[in-house]
Amino acid sequence: MSRILGLDIGLKRIGVAVSDPFGVTATPLEFILNDEKVFEKINDLIKNYKISKIVIGLPLTLKGEEGEQARYTKEFVENLKNHIPQDIEIIFVDERFTSSLAEKTLLQTKKKNKKEKIDSLSAVFILQTYLDRLSFSNEATNYSY
Template sequence: MEKNHYRVIGIDHGTVRIGIAMSDETGTIAFGKQAIPNDNKSLNKIIDLVKENNAVKIIIGYPLNLKGNKTAQTAEVDKFIASLKEMLNKQSVDAAVIEWDERFTSKMALDSMLESGMKKKNRQNKSNLDIISAAIMLQSYLDSSGGK
């Protein structure tokens, strides 16, 4: 039985940068794609990626504190999600936007960079942390959803 081919995009929203990850065509494996500045062009760049890669879902890292409550950053992500959904709708792009708990992804990304032997200079590059965080968050979603 042949598996459907589609991609899922993962977003790690930050105040300065947005980390972006993407799944393979089977929606099974996540890999880091890029980090883009969080500016007035970021939504268009994300929507272009969705269109170019025929992504069917956009998984947004949703920041909660250790008790599972919303934080000041959550409000920023809520605004970002609302703007993204509005632009997707205006451009008739059919991609679901899903919030996903991102707790501990930055810590896991930092640990991953250390374990991989990444040079200190590269670990200090915040873009790398954002990209790896997005990939870890997206992989968590893909693993829990069984590639669906």
């Protein structure tokens, strides 16, 4: 079964999460550096986890508009499309508040390297949001009166 990859695109690091084979839960993976090997690393993830779809957080402003970071993310995705198999679907998900939610979650733990873990935890929230929407829409579609 294929899986879904979740990415939180940052200038220095990219948070990474992957779904289980059934598309129910998101699990964090180690972040990857946003450097000259970033597309190679994403391709490795696609191959190793049999990824069929990538969900990427789009950082909209509080007003729901695209700011500088959203434009950077879209530019990154355009470059990414040139480096991954063409059959991989890419979906944007509104990621407002995922970083602050990740920070609050990590503040409640005693883990070290919290800054580095925020990126992948944000990717988990992004991917889980998408998975929950999929599950809800499937349940709504399959529900009969």
